[in-house]
Amino acid sequence: MNERPAGSLPGIPALVVFIALILLFAGGIVSGVVHDGNPLAASGLVFVPLFAFLAKGFFQVQPNQGQVMQLFGKYAGTERREGLRWTNPFYSRRPVSLRVRNFESSRLKVNDNDGNPxxxxxxxxxxxxxxxEAVFCVDDYENFVQIQSESALRQMAQSYAYDSHDDTKPSLRSHGxxxxxxxxxxxxxxxxxxxxxVIESRISHLAYAQEIAQAMLQRQQASAIVAARERIVEGAVGMVAMALDELRAQGVVDLDEERKAAMVSNLLVVLCGDRATQPVVNAGSLYS
Known part of the structure; x- marks a missing residue:
């Protein structure tokens, strides 16, 4: 079932006509009773329920709102034009908001693609x-949005790992x-x-489940330490190579292979150590 426009009239002109008819009939009734003395003129009072029934046809349409109309259970159309409107008094009407709305799901506990909670x-x-479709195709469209959004979130979360060890494989944390x-x-x-x-959807909370959070944190810290050590060693090797090249180029000292190895070892200990080193000054010759 698809939406279609409903038939209605502008409310202000209809209200003017409605008031004019009321005044006309009211004036005729009073004139017939007072001046003519005709009690049958009071029979015009039967129009009072009729006018009350016709007044039920007036309704308002708020900005960004639709009025879904039904005639004896059959869909008669939707009115989206703002302001005061008048339509068939037999129509039943249900307002539906057309505004943009937010829904935030509860925190769901699921297993990612690697099986981690x-x-x-x-x-x-x-x-x-x-x-x-919102009114007639589902029982409660707001509740439907909530349940189906959480179902889609569960399905999506199971398609990715929380964190990827390979940059080429997308993960929940790295490929937002x-x-x-x-x-x-x-x-x-x-x-x-x-x-x-759906205008937009995005993850608002992402974390390991509490029972494995500490273990995963230690694994992340270990991975970070390994990555940092690799970077430190890479830089230290470059600095040692640069130092040996400068010593040789400037002729400061001529080292054999054994002394070069000792110097490289000492420099790497100084550069790669996580604590401050204590230098030992050799007051003798180079080989003692």
Whole structure:
């Protein structure tokens, strides 16, 4: 079922006509009773319930709102034009907000692609674009958005690892844009049948589950230490090579291979050590 425009009239002109008819009939009734003395003129009072019934046809449409109309249970259309309107008094009306809304899921506990338990939550920005589908295709479209968004979040989280050891493999932590696009596609595919458009979706919370958080933190710290050591060793080797080249180029000292090895060892200990070194001054010759 797709949305279609409803038939209604501008409310201000209809209200003017309605008031004029009331005054005309009221004046005729009073004139007939007072001046003509005709008690049958009072029979005009039967029009009072009629005017009360016709007044039920007036309704207001707020900005960014649609009024879904039904005639004896049959969909009659949706009115989106703002302001005061008048339509068939037999129509029943249900307002549906067309404003952009946010939904933040609860923190879900799921297993990522590596089987690690994680906690994840997301924010979904959505808007009703088809009022007929939102009202008639699902029982409660707001509850439908909530349940299907969390279902899509679970499905998406199981497709990625929390953290990737290889930069070429996307993960939840390192490839945020790709993950958010995937989440939006998953949510939109589920909400399309409810007349809802997904404007944006993004992860708002991501962490390891509490029972493995400490172990994963230690693993991350170990990986960071290894990466830092690799960088330190790489820089230290370059500095040692530069020092030997400068000594040889400037003729400061001529070292044999054994002394070069000893110097390299000492420099690497100084440069790669995580604590301050205590130098030992050799007061004798170079070889003693």
């Amino acid at each position: 994680i906690e994840i939550a997301a924010i979904v920005v959505w808007q009703v674009v088809d009022t007929a 844009e790709e993950v958010n696009n995937h989440l939006r596609q998953e949510v939109e595919a589920r909400l399309q049948k409810a007349g809802v458009q």
